[in-house]
Amino acid sequence: MRDRGRRLSQVLGVSGAERRGLDSDMPQLEKAKVASDKLVRVGSSGFDLETFRVRTLDAIRQVVPFDAAFWTIADPATLLFTRGVQDEIPQETVPAFLHNEFMTDDVNQFSAVAADPRGMHTLHAATGGDMSRSARFREILEPLSLGDELRIAFTDKTGVWGFVCLHRGLGEPPFSEQESAFLNRVSPIVAQGIRTAILLAASRIQGEHPSVPGLVMLSEDLEYVGANDAGRSWLDRFDDADKVKGIPSGFYVVAAALRGMPSGQPPRTRTLTPSGWASVHPSWLDVSGERHIALLIEEPSAVELAPLIVSAYGLTPQQSRVVELVCRGSSTADVSSELTISPHTVQDHMKAIFEKMGASNRRELVASLLSDHYMPRAMTEEPINRLGQFDR
Numbered sequence: 550m551r552d553r554g555r556r557l558s559q560v561l562g563v564s565g566a567e568r569r570g571l572d573s574d575m576p577q578l579e580k581a582k583v584a585s586d587k588l589v590r591v592g593s594s595g596f597d598l599e600t601f602r603v604r605t606l607d608a609i610r611q612v613v614p615f616d617a618a619f620w621t622i623a624d625p626a627t628l629l630f631t632r633g634v635q636d637e638i639p640q641e642t643v644p645a646f647l648h649n650e651f652m653t654d655d656v657n658q659f660s661a662v663a664a665d666p667r668g669m670h671t672l673h674a675a676t677g678g679d680m681s682r683s684a685r686f687r688e689i690l691e692p693l694s695l696g697d698e699l700r701i702a703f704t705d706k707t708g709v710w711g712f713v714c715l716h717r718g719l720g721e722p723p724f725s726e727q728e729s730a731f732l733n734r735v736s737p738i739v740a741q742g743i744r745t746a747i748l749l750a751a752s753r754i755q756g757e758h759p760s761v762p763g764l765v766m767l768s769e770d771l772e773y774v775g776a777n778d779a780g781r782s783w784l785d786r787f788d789d790a791d792k793v794k795g796i797p798s799g800f801y802v803v804a805a806a807l808r809g810m811p812s813g814q815p816p817r818t819r820t821l822t823p824s825g826w827a828s829v830h831p832s833w834l835d836v837s838g839e840r841h842i843a844l845l846i847e848e849p850s851a852v853e854l855a856p857l858i859v860s861a862y863g864l865t866p867q868q869s870r871v872v873e874l875v876c877r878g879s880s881t882a883d884v885s886s887e888l889t890i891s892p893h894t895v896q897d898h899m900k901a902i903f904e905k906m907g908a909s910n911r912r913e914l915v916a917s918l919l920s921d922h923y924m925p926r927a928m929t930e931e932p933i934n935r936l937g938q939f940d941r
Contacts, residue, residue, distance in 0.1 A: 577612070581731050584608045588735050592742025598622070601746045602634060605739055606713075613728040615715035617695060619646070622743060624818040625708030625860055628663050629806055631799040631820035638716070642689060643793045644771070647802065649685045651809035656683050657700055663709050667733055668702040673723035690716070697723040701732050705740040707860040710747075744861040750821055758825060759783065762847040767796070767804050769840045783846045786823045797822070800829050804842045807831040819849050819857050828853050862905050871898045876915055 587608040591601060602620050609615075617637035621630040635643070650658055656675040662668060672680055672690075680686040680696065690698070696719040703711040717724065763780035767773060773795045776784065784797065793801040799820035806816040817830045828849035834841045859869050867888070874884045881899075885892045899911075908914040 581612050584611045585735055588738045592738060592745060595749055596746065598632065598746045598750050601742060605742065612731050613715060613724065616718045617716040619714040622711045622747065623709055625710060627816055627818045628660060628709055629816060629818045630802045631818060633798045645689050647805040649689065651805045653684060655685050657698065659700060659712050662700045663702040668704045668736055669700060669729055669732060671697055671699045671724045671729065673697040691719065694719045696721055699724040699729065701736060703736050703740040703743060705737040707863055710740045710743040741863065744863060747821060748861050751826065758848040762845050765800065765844040765846065767842040767844065771801065771804055771808060774841060780846060783827065800844055800846065803829045803831050804844060807842060819853060864902065864905060868898050868902050871895065872902060875911055
């Protein structure tokens with residue numbers, strides 16, 4: 550995961566107490582309104598993922614001061630991190646944070662945050678004011694001179710699209726209910742911005758995937774063991790700043806999640822790489838009596854990718870069914886008959902779909918899906934619901 554060091558404060562041109570006093574003379578309600586408006590503008594400005602992240606945190610900081618942060622995009626189907634970035638947090642602490650998240654029981658873990666209706670927790674509140682009850686605080690945060698943390702799941706009606714953990718320095722006041730309430734209000738705005746940034750990033754990527762699946766082997770302790778040629782090709786596409794122990798952070802997280810699972814279906818995720826989408830499938834493998842983790846990395850099939858793209862466009866379940874039928878060549882009358890709705894309702898759905906997907910007619914809609922995301926192959930399969938799952 551990327552360690553930006555002091556990069557965020559350099560971008561903003563502020564640091565320390567100066568950050569905490571940003572716009573301090575402005576009434577709190579006015580600051581919240583200004584920040585909310587800025588988040589809307591940032592999310593609709595077509596920024597790349599990194600610029601979107603920096604400007605979003607800049608807007609949040611105007612209302613909720615913080616001293617360090619961890620930010621990640623998530624796969625809404627698995628909630629696994631796919632693109633993590635750290636500010637003011639050392640890179641070497643990433644394995645410890647992931648071990649705490651996936652291999653231990655602790656308060657305020659991201660999975661619990663995502664399951665909470667409010668979509669956020671503070672460490673101070675979760676521990677009843679005694680943060681030493683948290684292993685994460687004792688073993689990681691306190692040695693880094695960090696105190697309270699505020700974790701948020703960026704969620705809208707289509708699912709969870711990312712997380713952020715804001716940190717305050719040791720001895721600083723804990724995050725307040727008012728600050729939590731502000732982030733709760735703007736969470737859907739940020740989630741929509743992430744969806745937009747993902748779609749734009751995917752459409753701008755140029756490059757080819759290896760022609761055969763890549764295989765990367767890790768030890769049970771998540772150390773790199775080896776890879777086939779295609780696996781090394783996948784690894785070489787990432788900068789070192791995007792890696793944990795030489796493994797791209799999105800791949801490493803999947804291995805850590807498998808390592809923390811006592812049993813059940815191994816996790817798998819879809820992640821955006823410098824050359825396009827990748828599907829990562831982990832499994833246990835016995836080699837000469839020793840357990841290893843095998844990561845199978847390949848270009849996702851349309852069936853795998855389609856739920857993510859449909860959710861990213863923010864389509865409702867009914868709109869997703871309409872897109873499915875349109876991609877099969879169905880006419881308005883066909884769609885009306887299949888879904889038992891009036892032709893007028895079909896046209897209303899089509900107008901909403903065109904607006905969300907940036908198309909002006911059916912031909913442009915299908916052409917966009919073909920060229921950008923290969924979705925028509927998935928449209929010949931089962932209908933996709935807004936949670937990223939197939940209905941049948």
